[in-house]
Amino acid sequence: MAAHTSKAFLSLGRINGPGLGFHNSLTRVTYATALSTTNSTGNKGFPDRGNRGAFVRKPRREAGEPRTEKMAVNQDWTAVYSAAAPFKPGSVPLPVRMGYPVKGGVPPEKKGNLELIKIPNFLHLTPAAIKKHCEALKPFCTEWPSALDTEATLDEHFPIKLESTDYISAGTSVRNPSARIVHLKVKLSRLNLDDHARKKMLRLVGDRYCKDTDILTIRADSCPLRQQNYEYAMYLLTVLYHESWKTESWEAERTAADMDEYSWEDSPSQKNILDTLAHMKMAGEGEGEAVREELLGRPEVQEYRDSVMRLKNEGESESSMHQYREAVKKVLNL
């Protein structure tokens, strides 16, 4: 019926059916054609454009069985995913589900799941695949030297150890700026440093030295490339070594507060004990230097000196306090 009514309203444009109060059989028709619009030809509902040639779509094939049905349990997986490829639900025989679950339901299945396709997958890097890679790389490798079997021999022959990290990620770019960082580790005992040089080196280096393991760690990350950072780290090590051997003129201006360790000689403690002993008139007769030497040579004074050094250098504890007390009692004859 609709077709006939449309014919009648040929000249009219768009009609708003219900607004005009007509009965509901009015349809909205935008184009008026002179031809009938009934589907008499059976041409998939498309208008017949004369005899220009019907637009025939390819007949749609039915989807066949997914490959997963035909996979054997002991198949070679590296053949299925031989390189990085997006997730193919028909090729991965796992009942994976991903996505936000429907209310009261479960996450959607893998078939037609865009989430699984979006994420990076490492299906091409299974242990079997890695093994194959290693086998392929083996002809290009050389053997580890058999003489270098313990840590000790390694330390002996290769005292400087360099550490840097390589990063892999699945993304548009293989570059990672963190890959430029280089750590250089060396044991200070392997460097030829005398007493002054060692103390100066420790001061120059500061926190980079670990006292427990005696390892100096230099971290270089200021240059953009790893090779540049490596060269900078080696340069730093060389410079530190040479500078710590030099003695500058201003190093002579060190005061007692700058010293690393407490030294009893010329300290207020020594002065005090000498004055006290002099007051106690225990020195006997004598003049200046000789008396001093004699006093310093006494065993109780040596004991006192040891206890004070221990207190100042190691810090206080019950035992060091006890030692100090005994030493003082002996020296003062209490």
Add this chain to the structure above:
Amino acid sequence: MALYRLSFRLRQTVAYVRPLHTSGCGQQQGALAVESETRQEPFSIFRTLENDPACQSEKHVGQYYTLPSAHIHTLFPHGLPQRYQLQVKTFNEACVMVRQPALEVISCLKKADYSKPAPRFLFYGVKGSGKTMSLCHTVHFCSTQGWLVLHIPDAHLWVKNCKELLPSSYNASRFDQPLQASNWLRNFRVTNEHFLSKIKTRQRYVWTKREFTEEGRPLGELVDQGISRVKSSSDVVGAVMKELRLQSGQPEAGFRMAVAVDGINALWGKSTIKKEDKSPVSPEELTLVYNLKKMMKNDWCGGAVITALSQTGSLYTPSSAHLPQELLGEEGFDSMDPFVPVSVSNYSEKEFESCYLYYLDRHWLQHPQTRTEEGKKELIFLSNRNPSTLERLCAFL
């Protein structure tokens, strides 16, 4: 009830029978009861009749001896810790426990040779372990021996909360504290009345244009001068210290001096006193502190210096610090060196027992559960045998 029955049974074995006293402290363990029997002390195990510190020895460790109440005001006008003073008022008696650190120092003092420079002792220990009380015990010993006692109860009071700060008349770079100085002089006079007339000044002191003290005047006059003329009191303190220092070593002086300072770490610490332009005053710039530091040096003879550290009143030190070097600092340690550090620790088991029995005896522990074994274990656990913590805990019970 069982306690009474036990005490009845044991009473028959004790030589003297004094029912009134033994009822309160019935836990007389067998061995200790025998000990008390041999010494014929029917009162209790935790007390000793030996009130003279000179005669106390190791076997009195852990026991309480009584300070004669008449002398407390003269001996310690300002020396005892606050809470202890309250306890003395409550119990109507001043009982001090004999402990190892004080005994050690007393024995050193007994044997020392006084023609040699003054030995210096330092009590150190955790908070509330009994340093000030040990100091007071030693001071009591010194005064019973007839020494002159220069007791500074808390050196921290001199470096903080100063209401009046005057520039010193003697030395322009230093500052006077008239209130603290006159306060101290008053207490000094109370303690050492009998010495003040005997000691004579060796030098002429000019206080202002019209006031001066001639040579040969008794020390009492000097002290009175300081108390009445508050402005010059700090300088008087300095003069008194100098005189005593010079004279105590002389064989003809006939007296020995004990310098007892509590909270000695204040001398080398920081002070909270500020000058008018809000810049901080270092302790050296205070006359009182400067003079006291001179006393601390061991260049004088004929006496001893007994000191105690104190974290409680100290400024800018962490509350966990209790070892000498931490509190004295490098400068302080070097000035005090060589000294004999004496460690004061928390109560031992025996001392704890003693304290517990004392409180029971004084009826200080009212709570019924304190008399049980579990109650006692709880007290040990809560206080960790720390004397001051125990005292505060028992105050609630």
